[in-house]
Amino acid sequence: MLAIVKSTALYGLEGRLVQVEVDVANGLPSFDLVGLPDAAVREARDRVRAALKNSGFDFPAKRITVNLAPADLKKEGPLYDLPIAAGILAATGQIDHLKLLPYVLMGELSLDGTLREISGTLPNVLVAREQNLTEVIVPAQNANEASLVQGVNIYPVTSLNQMDRFLRQENEIKPWQADITTLMTAHHQEYLDMADIRGQEAARRALEVAAAGGHNILMIGSPGTGKTMLARRLPGILPDLSFEEAIEVTKIHSLAGLLKPNYPLVKARPFRAPHHTASTASLVGGGHFPRPGEISLAHLGVLFLDEMPEFRKDALESLRAPLEDGIVTISRVSTTVAYPAQIMLVGACNPCPCGYYGDSQRACSCTPNQIQRYLSRISGPLLDRIDLHLEVPRVAYQELSAKEPGEPSAVIKKRVQAARRRQQERLGLKNTCNARLKPNEVRKYCHLTIDARALLAAAFRQLHLSARAHDRILKVALTIADLAQSEIIEAAHLAEAIQYRNLESKYYLS
Template identity: 45%
Template sequence: MFSTIISAAICGMNAMLVHVEVDMAKGLPGFLMVGYLSGEVKEAGERVRVALKNSGIMLSPMRTTVNLSPANIRKEGTAFDLPIAVGMLRSMDYIKEEAVSGIMIVGELSLNGKVNPIKGILPLVRRAKAEGIKRCLVPEENKAEGAVISGIEVIGAISLQDALSYLRGERREEKRTEKIVGSKIRKREKAPDFSEISGQAAAKRAAEIAAAGFHNLLLVGPPGSGKTMIANRLTGILPPLTKDECLEVSSLYSIAGRLSSGKTLIEKRPFLSPHHTATVSSLTGGGRIPRPGIISLAHLGVLFLDEMPEFGQHVLDMLRQPLEEKQINIDRIGGNCTYPADFMLVGALNPCPCGYYPDVNRCRCTSADIKKYQSRISGPILDRIDLCAEVSQIAMKELTNKSEGESSVSIRKRVIRARKRQEERYSARGYECNAGLTAKDIPRFCLLEDKEEKLMERAFTSLRLSARGYYRILRVARTIADLDESEQIKEIHLAEAISYRMEGNKYWER
């Protein structure tokens, strides 16, 4: 007897429906699986047969053929165990046709019949809803994650017998009375606050501008001056994620298997700080089965590279393309995937190996040492940095000052106001903040008057700017004007944007 069960598989950031076709007929006993399958999918045959036996279901000696359609796309993972088992039970008439109609089934089976959790439930359920499917049968441990998607019934199964009981109508799924996690933003957890940072007004101002326009930021200063403290507090002044952004980020974490059982939705902007020994593959993602890397997990959040020159130069140069295109394309034998990578890059570094240049009284590095150290960050990467801020050595009187600095809450209010101006301005342009402002739109939204134009001309010549550097200064100036609630970029806004470019040149163009 022939049966078809709807299942699904992950393809990059997206999911596709897979039809699990099962045919059981009289003949020489055997179990054959086809459909361009990976090794773990081929092993499903053994897991399913033993799981059925240990669940009290004895199989008659029959020839079983399983096809996963479409057959031209490679199938990976263990999510097909449960739909294969259900397909076999349907072919044996243990389950009626109407029970498996309009339902998507995914899950891994243990040999004892237990249904184990799988990765990527969130995008799988989103795909099912988009295809008009009304019900999803998933592992019990993945139920809360799938239930984040409204408008579709998500049923959890603890075991194969539990799934069979539901499909045969022997148990009814309880209606959930609690609100779906993520339908409202939870109370923000207490996070590190900018008020805890003593002094460093200039660096905090640069961080505010970076957050308001989602610009890349470089913090340069001696050891212990507060670079890491400032970076760790950036997510606290960024605007909250919208519901669509929460689902997008959560889908990435679901695919990567980074959603914990008690955390079904990412509601805070990501902050990732990899160690400087991180490899290219760990940052970009990939592997035999392509999975999102660190730069994709930092999507819509902050990627913080502490001690930036300690990273391998080839690792840093790998960031060039994602910083421009806001996505990463991964080509492997196992497939081609595109993951989003729209992150704010924040780097922190010492100006020299000992950390105290240009203080000649403390720095003991030779000119060659400093040049070699600074050359670890290539020109193309520096050209993609929007703001460079100096984090100076703090004085004792600032540490002993009992008055608190400005809190993250008040800074965040200004950032949100500036972002709202940008969202209204670019509502029909395909981007939402000044960092995404295209070269085509810059003449329209960053129009300079004569005085500002002359200042920009002098800066272009003296700083030997590239076209990219020129546009990045204008984007930063646009953000500063938005923070000042000014529709026109004024000379003071442009001068401040140029100063952040000059700060970087002070260290690298010696």
Template identity: 50%
Template sequence: MLIKIFGSAIFGVEAQTIIVEVNVDQGVGYHLVGLPDNAIKESNYRIAAALQNNGYRIPGKKITINMAPADLRKEGSAYDLTLALGILVASSQIKATDIDEYLIMGELSLDGTVNPIKGALPIAIKAKEEGFKGFILPNENAKEAAVVDGLEVYGVSSIQEVIDHFHSGKCLKQTELDPQKEFYQNLDYPEYDFSDVKGQESIKRCMEIAAAGGHNIILIGPPGSGKTMLAKRLPSILPPMTLQEALETTKIHSVVGKVKNSGLMSHRPFRNPHHTISSAALVGGGSYPQPGEISLSHNGVLFLDELPEFERRVLEVMRQPMEDREVTIARAKFTVTYPSSFMLVASMNPSPGGYFNDPDAPVVSSPMEMQRYLGKISGPLLDRIDIHIEVAPVPFEKLTNDQKAESSLEIRRRVMNARDIQTMRFQNLETVHYNAQMNTKQIRQHCMLTLETKELLRSAMERLNLSARAYDRILKVARTIADLEGNIEISSSHISEAIQYRSLDREGWLG
């Protein structure tokens, strides 16, 4: 008997429906074809034990299973439940007349328990697009899939529940979720708040500007000055994600199995990879490509602590994704594209010893050591970082001050007002949503300068020996500062403040 049952495969952040054809005929043997990987080839052992422990069996006949399209590589253990049900129906052990109306996925334990899978959200989206009635999957992934409106989602804990649903008429309980209600209920504020930071008012101002314009930022300061503490609090002042952003972000995290029974992600991601990370882990890749850290931080923050400690080759592969806001991974037989629109926050010590031009410092580095250390960061990478700011240690008087600092909520209100102005400014552009995304043409259009501000900028660039690449960055940051103040025109004060945020372009740092 021939039966067709449906599963799904993940490529990039999109799903593709897989038709599993199971044919039971006279003879002996078990043949699984259609480019399965080792995890799928081993499924017959899990399936045999799971069926036997639930009162069923793999028939002693010739079983041929084809996973179509047959020229597409399938991987992972999520097809166990699909294959097991196909064998039961094809061998007439159970009846399931409407099984082809459902998409079924799940990994089996030897006792028949259904374990969670990866990519439930993109699979659910594809199932709805292709007109399936429902999606049967593990309980742990049910809320994630139920985000998709118009698709019946059934979470199960064992294969017996699925068998009873089709064969005995014991209907599964549908998982229902109101995505909007769920999303807005979870929009509470994270535990890290700017009110915890003592002093550092100028750095808080920089972080506010970076959040308002979506600017990349690098913090330079000695150990213990608060760089990491400030970076961890940046997501708390970013505008809340929209439903569309939450859906995009959840899809990426779903593909790598980082969404467990929580529905839509409501907080912007904050990723903090260690400096020993490989280039494939950072931008994505592998034999069977997976999203990297830059894609997992999509619509959020990527924090690179101790930037010069990262391998230069690893940092260089970020340059194109930072510019294009997506990363494309090409293999011989296929190409996948992952979104990577993130804010880069980097921190570094000013020298190998951690201190710079401080006669009282416990460790002093030579000029040659300084150049070697700072030379690990290339000019083209710094060209993509809008704000460079030096972080000074906090004096004892401010550390012991009991006065409560401004909260993240208060800062976020100003940031959201500035973002609203930018939303109106770029409402006719699909690829530009905030100031940091402006190209040269848009900078010339929206960052008009008076003769006075032009002269100020020219004088500053000559006096401070700022590089030519700093020009556009200064204009973008000045535009954001003006937006925070609600000003249409960029004034001299906005330009002056923006110039201060280009520390690494000055003579004496990178030369």
């Protein structure tokens, strides 16, 4: 007899419905899985057999054929254990086929028949909803995450036996409801606070400007000047994620298997800091079954590259297109997947190979040539996508101990939020910022006073700025004007923006 059970498959964050077709026929006992399953699905065979037997069900000594359709779609992961087991039960009359019909099933089985959590539950449940399927059975551990999807009834089950009793209506399972208000307001992840940073006024200001306009930033300074401390505090001054944005971030983390059962919703801005030995695939995503990379895990948050010149050149270059487009596209023979990657890039590096060029306390032993070579490992086109360049000086110990704690993140964040609101009203878009302005928009929205215009012209002549630097300076100046709640870019705003671009000449980069 033939039974069909519904499940889902993902490619990237998109997905499709999968029909798990199970046929049980007379003949020599066998158990075949077809429909391009990977090793994990083949292992499912052993798990399903053991789970059925250990749950007290009859495992038929017949010819069992399982087809995961459509066949052209690559499927992975152990989430088909549950639909395969249910299909065998239905095809052998151990459960009522009709009772299974309304449900989409996903879940990994242990050998004893209990269910294990799976990754990608949230995007998989979203696929079900897209197909207007509103009844979904998931492992109990994934119920919180699954119930973030509105308009779908989630039935958490702990074991095959429990599902069996549920389908026989011997054991009621109420659809699981996530309390979204509580999830959004619960404080389970505190940001680090800018108040911890004493001194460093210029760096604090630059981070505020970067946050206000969503600008990428490169910090240059000797070891121990606090670049990492500063970077780690950036997510805390960015505006809060909306529920929709939190869902976006959660989908990616779910797919990567990084969600914690008790914290099903990632509502904090991500902060990802891959090591400089990271491969291209781990940064932008990839693999046989493509996985999101660090840049996508940092979506709507911060990607921090410490010691940026030490990263592999191909890995750094792979960031260029995603930085421009806000999306990562991975091509495979059979398919192309896309992951979102709207991030703020924060780079940090020493000023030179020895680390002490321009330091107030130690002498640099490098030649201009070495300094130039070191920083030019960050290629021009990549550097071009970084709007703010910031020197982080060493703060003397006396100064550190004398200073009051810095301004707290909550206060800075209010100014950042006000500046972002101006940008969103100006562009009529919800999720945008000055950093993403197109060249025609820069011309349209950047209005300068006469003084500011004169200053811009003079800066180009004297600092030998490239034409490409022009738009970047104007975008940053617009953000500074937004922070000042000014409709027009004044000379002071422009002057500050120009100073965030003067590293090229100092570090022999132009």
